[in-house]
Amino acid sequence: MSAGKFSFVVEPFTEDCCGRLSWRFLGNHLLRCASIHAGQHGFGYDDMQEQHHAWVLSRIVVEMNTIPTTGEAYNVETWVKSAYRQFTDRLYAITDNAEGIYGYAFSTWALIDVTTRQPMNLADLPNGGFKEAIIARDIPLKAPSRIRLKQPQVVRQQNVQYSDLDINGHVNSVRYIEMMLDLLPEACHQPVRHLEVAYSAEAHFGDTLTFRVDTSSEATEQPTHLIEVLKDGETVVARGVITFKA
Amino acid sequence: MSAGKFSFVVEPFTEDCCGRLSWRFLGNHLLRCASIHAGQHGFGYDDMQEQHHAWVLSRIVVEMNTIPTTGEAYNVETWVKSAYRQFTDRLYAITDNAEGIYGYAFSTWALIDVTTRQPMNLADLPNGGFKEAIIARDIPLKAPSRIRLKQPQVVRQQNVQYSDLDINGHVNSVRYIEMMLDLLPEACHQPVRHLEVAYSAEAHFGDTLTFRVDTSSEATEQPTHLIEVLKDGETVVARGVITFKA
Numbered sequence: 085m086s087a088g089k090f091s092f093v094v095e096p097f098t099e100d101c102c103g104r105l106s107w108r109f110l111g112n113h114l115l116r117c118a119s120i121h122a123g124q125h126g127f128g129y130d131d132m133q134e135q136h137h138a139w140v141l142s143r144i145v146v147e148m149n150t151i152p153t154t155g156e157a158y159n160v161e162t163w164v165k166s167a168y169r170q171f172t173d174r175l176y177a178i179t180d181n182a183e184g185i186y187g188y189a190f191s192t193w194a195l196i197d198v199t200t201r202q203p204m205n206l207a208d209l210p211n212g213g214f215k216e217a218i219i220a221r222d223i224p225l226k227a228p229s230r231i232r233l234k235q236p237q238v239v240r241q242q243n244v245q246y247s248d249l250d251i252n253g254h255v256n257s258v259r260y261i262e263m264m265l266d267l268l269p270e271a272c273h274q275p276v277r278h279l280e281v282a283y284s285a286e287a288h289f290g291d292t293l294t295f296r297v298d299t300s301s302e303a304t305e306q307p308t309h310l311i312e313v314l315k316d317g318e319t320v321v322a323r324g325v326i327t328f329k330a
Numbered sequence: 331m332s333a334g335k336f337s338f339v340v341e342p343f344t345e346d347c348c349g350r351l352s353w354r355f356l357g358n359h360l361l362r363c364a365s366i367h368a369g370q371h372g373f374g375y376d377d378m379q380e381q382h383h384a385w386v387l388s389r390i391v392v393e394m395n396t397i398p399t400t401g402e403a404y405n406v407e408t409w410v411k412s413a414y415r416q417f418t419d420r421l422y423a424i425t426d427n428a429e430g431i432y433g434y435a436f437s438t439w440a441l442i443d444v445t446t447r448q449p450m451n452l453a454d455l456p457n458g459g460f461k462e463a464i465i466a467r468d469i470p471l472k473a474p475s476r477i478r479l480k481q482p483q484v485v486r487q488q489n490v491q492y493s494d495l496d497i498n499g500h501v502n503s504v505r506y507i508e509m510m511l512d513l514l515p516e517a518c519h520q521p522v523r524h525l526e527v528a529y530s531a532e533a534h535f536g537d538t539l540t541f542r543v544d545t546s547s548e549a550t551e552q553p554t555h556l557i558e559v560l561k562d563g564e565t566v567v568a569r570g571v572i573t574f575k576a
Contacts, residue, residue, distance in 0.1 A: 093364055096361075096362055096365040096366070096497075097358050097361045097362050097365065097496060097502070097504075098358070098362075099496065099497040100492070100495065100497070101492070101494070101495035101496065101497065101498075101499045101535070107493075108354075108493065112343050112344070115342070115343045116341055116342055116343050119342040119343065119439070120341075120342070120474055129342065133337065137440075154497070205417065218430050245512040246346070246347070246508075246511050246512050246514075246515075246517040246518050247352075247353075247354065247508035247509075247511060249347035249518070250343060250345065250346070251342075251343075251345040251346070251347065251349050251400070252378050253347045253348075256343070258343075261510075262492075262493035263493075263494060265492050266491040266492050266493050268492075269492075269535075271492040272492050272535055278560065285381075289347070289515075
C-alpha cells in the first residue's frame with residue numbers, strides 16, 4: 085500500500101481574510117483526500133457502505149508552520165499509521181513542491197455500523213482489520229490527549245442551519261472548526277498554529293448548539309483556547325483546542 | 331477570444347444535506363472560473379490590480395434544472411457577453427459530459443478604482459473596454475430586474491464573523507447565498523430552481539446584518555422568497571430572490 089499524494093494550488097476565493105488558504109478549504113481537502121485514498125485502496129465510503137459500515141471522524145489535530153497563500157502549490161500526503169479496536173489513525177503531511185513542510189495532521193476515524201451506529205471491532209472484519217493498509221511512516225505530532233475545560237463559560241448559542249450540514253445530514257466536521265474560530269477575534273489577523281477537535285456526538289438541523297470557552301486559559305500571553313460545543317444544553321458534541329502563532 | 335471551459339466532479343464533502351453539490355462549492359466555482367478565465371485573457375484580478383482597478387460582483391442569477399450529485403461530472407463554461415459603462419455581463423452554462431445542461435448563470439461585474447472605490451467607465455480604458463473579449467453566445471435566462479420587497483419583516487440578526495469573510499476582508503458573495511438559504515427550511519429538502527442576488531454594499535467584521543423577508547410572497551403554493559440584508563439596520567447590502575423546485 086502506498087501513501088496518497090494529492091496536489092493543489094491555493095485558488096482565488098479559497099483564502100480567508102488574511103489571504104491564507106481558509107480552514108474551510110484546508111479542512112475539506114484533508115477529509116476529501118482521506119476519502120479518495122481509502123477508496124483507491126478498497127476501504128472507502130462506497131466499499132464500507134456495501135457492508136453497512138461507515139467511517140466517522142473522531143479526532144483531528146492540525147499543526148501548521150506556515151499556511152500557503154494565493155497561487156502557492158501544496159500537496160496533501162496521507163496514509164494509515166495504525167488500526168486498533170474500532171479506530172484507525174490516519175496521518176498527513178502538508179508539503180510544498182520543494183522540500184518544505186507546511187504542516188502535519190493526525191486524524192482518528194472510527195468504523196461504525198450504519199444501522200446500529202455502534203462501533204465495529206476492526207479485528208473481527210473479514211479482511212483482518214486493514215492490517216495491509218498500514219504504513220509505518222511517522223510525523224512529529226503528538227497523538228491528542230483528552231481536552232478538559234476547567235472554567236467553562238457560555239459565550240454563544242446558535243441553531244444548526246442548512247449551510248452547516250453535509251451529505252450525512254449532520255453538522256460537517258470542518259464547520260465546527262469554523263464555528264470555533266468565529267468565537268476568537270484573533271482569527272482575523274493571526275494564523276492558527278495548532279488546532280485540535282474531538283468529536284463525540286452528532287448535531288442535526290434545528291439542534292441548539294451552546295459554545296463554552298475555558299476562561300482560565302485566556303490569561304497567558306499566547307493563550308491556548310479551549311472550546312466546548314454542547315447540543316441542547318447537555319450533550320458534548322465536540323471539544324476543541326486552538327493556539328494562534330505568536 | 332474563446333469561452334472558458336472548466337471541468338469538475340462533485341467530490342465527497344462538497345455536497346449539501348440532500349447529496350447535491352452545495353451552493354458553497356457551486357458558487358465558489360462560478361467565481362473562481364470567472365477569475366481564471368479573465369486572467370487567461372489579460373483582464374484578471376492581477377492585471378486589474380496593476381492599474382489599481384478591481385472587479386466587483388454586482389449581480390448573479392443562477393437557474394438550475396438539476397444539481398449534480400456525488401461523483402457526477404460537470405463543466406462550467408463562461409464568457410463575457412457585453413460591456414457597458416462600468417459593467418460587464420459574464421454568462422455561464424453548467425453542462426454535463428453528454429449534451430445535457432445542468433443550468434445557466436448570468437453575472438454582472440463592475441470595475442472599480444481600488445483607491446476611490448468609485449466605478450470606472452470601461453470606454454475610457456486604454457484597451458477600449460474589453461470589446462475584444464465579447465462573445466455573442468446567449469443563454470435562455472433573463473437579465474435580472476430590480477428586486478423589491480413589499481412587506482419586509484425582520485427575521486434574523488447576526489454579526490459578521492471570521493468564517494464569513496474572504497481575502498477582500500468583506501463578507502464573501504457566496505456566503506450571502508448560504509445565509510439566505512439558512513432562513514428557508516425548504517433548503518434542507520428541496521433543490522433551488524432559481525436564485526438571484528443583487529449586491530449593493532460591503533459588510534465587514536463585526537457589522538450587524540439584519541435579514542428581512544417579504545411575507546407577501548409566501549402565500550402562494552410555490553412561493554418566491556424575497557430577502558433583504560441590511561447592515562447596521564439601514565444600508566442595503568444585498569437583496570435576493572430564491573425559488574425552490576416544486
